[in-house]
Amino acid sequence: METNRNYFVAILLSVAVLVAWQFLYVSPKIEKERLAAEALQAQQAAQAPATGTGQSIPAPVTGAAPGDGAGIPSAMAPTTGMSRQDALAGSQRITIDTPALSGSINLAGARIDDILLKEYRETIDPESPNITLFSPAALNDGYFAEVGFIADAASGPAPGPDTVWTAAEGQTLTPSSPVTLTYDNGAGLVFTRVISVDEHFLFKFEDTIANSGEAAASVAGYGRITRFFKPTTAGIYVLHEGLIGVIGEEGLQEIDYSDVEDTPVMAMPKATAGWMGITDKYWAAALVPPQGAGFETRFAHFTDGRARYQSDFRSDAQTIAPGGSVTTQTLVFAGAKQVPIIDSYEEQYNILNFDLMIDWGWFYFITKPMFWLIDYLFKVFGNFGVAILATTVVVKLIFFPLANKSYVSMANMKKVQPKLEELKAKHGDDKMALQQGMMELYKKEKINPVAGCWPVLLQIPVFFALYKVLYVTIEMRHAPFFGWIQDLSAPDPTSLFNLFGLLPYDVPLFLMIGIWPLIMGITMFLQMRMNPTPPDPTQAMIFTWMPVVFTFMLATFPAGLVIYWAWNNTLSIIQQGFIMKRQGAKIELWDNLMDLFKPKSKKT
Known part of the structure; x- marks a missing residue:
């Protein structure tokens, strides 16, 4: 289980470095660029x-x-x-x-x-x-x-x-x-x-x-x-x-x-x-x-x-x-x-x-093909936002076999959750005995606790490549999606803290928590609720609060990337739900969601 925890910590640190850098450095720079552009525009008008x-x-x-x-x-x-x-x-x-x-x-x-x-x-x-x-x-x-x-x-x-x-x-x-x-x-x-x-x-x-x-x-x-x-x-x-x-x-x-x-x-x-x-x-x-x-x-x-x-x-x-x-x-x-x-x-x-x-960056071999795929789909659909959604589907199809193995492993982990709780109650504070008991349980049930990490690890380069495409290519500049998203390369311009524009005042940049970042945060929360609860209390707390932290931090990312992440989470929830249910794992959140779509029987 220590190996599993280390993988998750590595993932969290990798992504946290990116979002922290964006939040602490890029956002102030964006504001500085905006002010400089306004000053230049005034100068050019005067000239x-x-x-x-x-x-x-x-x-x-x-x-x-x-x-x-x-x-x-x-x-x-x-x-x-x-x-x-x-x-x-x-x-x-x-x-x-x-x-x-x-x-x-x-x-x-x-x-x-x-x-x-x-x-x-x-x-x-x-x-x-x-x-x-x-x-x-x-x-x-x-x-x-x-x-x-x-x-x-x-x-x-x-x-x-x-x-x-x-x-x-x-x-x-x-x-x-x-x-x-x-x-x-x-x-x-x-x-x-x-x-x-x-x-x-x-x-x-x-x-x-x-x-x-x-x-x-x-x-x-x-x-x-x-x-x-x-x-x-x-x-x-x-x-x-x-x-x-x-x-x-x-x-x-x-x-x-x-x-x-x-x-x-x-x-x-x-x-x-x-x-x-x-x-x-x-x-x-x-x-x-x-x-x-x-x-x-x-x-x-x-x-x-x-x-x-x-x-x-x-x-x-x-x-x-x-x-x-x-x-x-x-x-x-x-x-x-x-x-x-x-x-x-x-x-x-x-x-x-x-x-x-x-x-194109270090992941040139991924970034440039990613651009060509998005650009091709843009020519098909006529909208870069829709092209990003379609690209997400293509990426999910490429990782489909590996994701299936990952979700099967998660389903098995979910099924043995009661037995893990019994081990925790049995060994109490004896962490060494608890670790040995968990390893024996995983071996007996033929579960690889690390298997669920690989799809996430392999998709990190894809995430960076998509971020690079959205940030550096001029084709994404001022590219509209639908509604209020008129520039996929810029952050979502709405904010929860002025009720998405209903209140007549501007909010500071760090409080620009728009509609799409909220959707992304909700889908991230739902997806994590479907996964087995980490046995370590600290790790469980991190995973509980991570969607909230990411909602704030990704609010300053290009809207196209946030849309990608929200859509990817949604597809993952659907795929993971079907596979885990097929494996017999009980998912309360999934059952509650499915109940909403079941027709209600009439009382006689």
């Missing part, structure tokens, strides 16, 4: 987002040498205090217009620094502002992607952050109309850049360098994702937000903002495959250098005048013979981390582990 097409060129806002190191020109930029509209209007720009994106490209540096996501809004309110991903460097929330070149002194200047590219009038970048930019360095090198974009979030920079001079030229490429602010993050281990990349044999690199603040420059070994960028929970910006050629990667935090976070690369220099030319291709991702789109880019462009931009 009046707009796409500028003005022709005046301001003084350069980027520094020159000594640069950011590694020969890459500096991205340092002073804040100007101007509005977003003025910042956009004060530079020559090419408009971006796709089904998923709107914004513009700054011809100074050919920098993508103005991106709004058409398909996503700040809140579930359809009138709330669209998500702003990129902003000009002159603003407090400056954030951009840039691709440029570095040339040796003999080859003349190369287009960098201050270079104003030449473009034909009236060009608009759309999926069906790429734009062409040119730059002549006056020393024999002509740079031609064709920028294209697909209907989602991927830009393609195809650069051709032609050498019309009399001497060979040496030119290296660079690219960077630069962010001039530190966003509010959840700060939890289940989700990475910060600098990220997959660098050749070094594999996945997940670097928190605090990590790169402690180590300002993290240089990676040279690689010939991979990508790098900056990721948020649902959005990301990433660079894919020319694959097959050597490049060096850095993750950095610069504080020279204005703090900024940066993921960048510098490619090996190429020699361009007189009369010759070279062409390179760099990809820039800027948008939402939609799973099918990310996977399609990995396959189409052979990008090494590009799918790891989404934080």
Whole structure:
């Protein structure tokens, strides 16, 4: 019985760590994120987002040498205090217009620094502002992607952050109309850049360098994702937000903002495959250098005048013979981390582990299939909440044989409960004799007291995987269920302590005990009442109060996960009830429930 108790304690501790972490750390972070989002929304409203097409060129806002190191020109930029509209209007720009994106490209540096996501809004309110991903460097929330070149002194200047590219009038970048930019360095090198974009979030920079001079030229490429602010993050281990990349044999690199603040420059070994960028929970910006050629990667935090976070690369220099030319291709991702789109880019462009931009976690082999199952069922039913219910049924079917053995064991345990009580009365406080008597009884009745633990233990990874899917995938963001659940990735918005909205006041976050958490708690209580009562009084007390504790703690979890748990408990009660009754175990709670559905006989 000691082994049985240890298994239960291990289960309780594993789940308790998760719920305590969610209750003590995630809930305050969620509130902090909400306040930060409201402040950002107010700031963006004051800045009046707009796409500028003005022709005046301001003084350069980027520094020159000594640069950011590694020969890459500096991205340092002073804040100007101007509005977003003025910042956009004060530079020559090419408009971006796709089904998923709107914004513009700054011809100074050919920098993508103005991106709004058409398909996503700040809140579930359809009138709330669209998500702003990129902003000009002159603003407090400056954030951009840039691709440029570095040339040796003999080859003349190369287009960098201050270079104003030449473009034909009236060009608009759309999926069906790429734009062409040119730059002549006056020393024999002509740079031609064709920028294209697909209907989602991927830009393609195809650069051709032609050498019309009399001497060979040496030119290296660079690219960077630069962010001039530190966003509010959840700060939890289940989700990475910060600098990220997959660098050749070094594999996945997940670097928190605090990590790169402690180590300002993290240089990676040279690689010939991979990508790098900056990721948020649902959005990301990433660079894919020319694959097959050597490049060096850095993750950095610069504080020279204005703090900024940066993921960048510098490619090996190429020699361009007189009369010759070279062409390179760099990809820039800027948008939402939609799973099918990310996977399609990995396959189409052979990008090494590009799918790891989404934080699938340690249980990758469970988490991603779990997502595909939910996503497939969503396409069948048209509702992610219903898809979660259907997924629960599939999971129950997979574990059906093991669960049957578990419930048979519980039924046998229930049947010998009177004999256990006799042993307790016989041996009193002699725990050693009681343990020996119980082991002999289990052996005689052919009962394995540990058998009932295995289904729970094996379903813990499934629980974590589902939690991960609901928490990190954008497909669940703002996905409605029915009634008051309009966002399965957020907690149930109702609360028992204001009578589910009937009383006109808001309650603190830790008292948001909604309808679905209560349903989950009730089903958990009913299921535990069907199990054999633990002989140890302390263990029995823990199991009695556990549904109450879980009701409070899981109230801050995503509503989709609470719905899953409540539905899973309900199916388990039905399955366990039938199996235990078939084994002849008496279940008072089950009998009382079944009596409610029996037709009452008429008295004569």
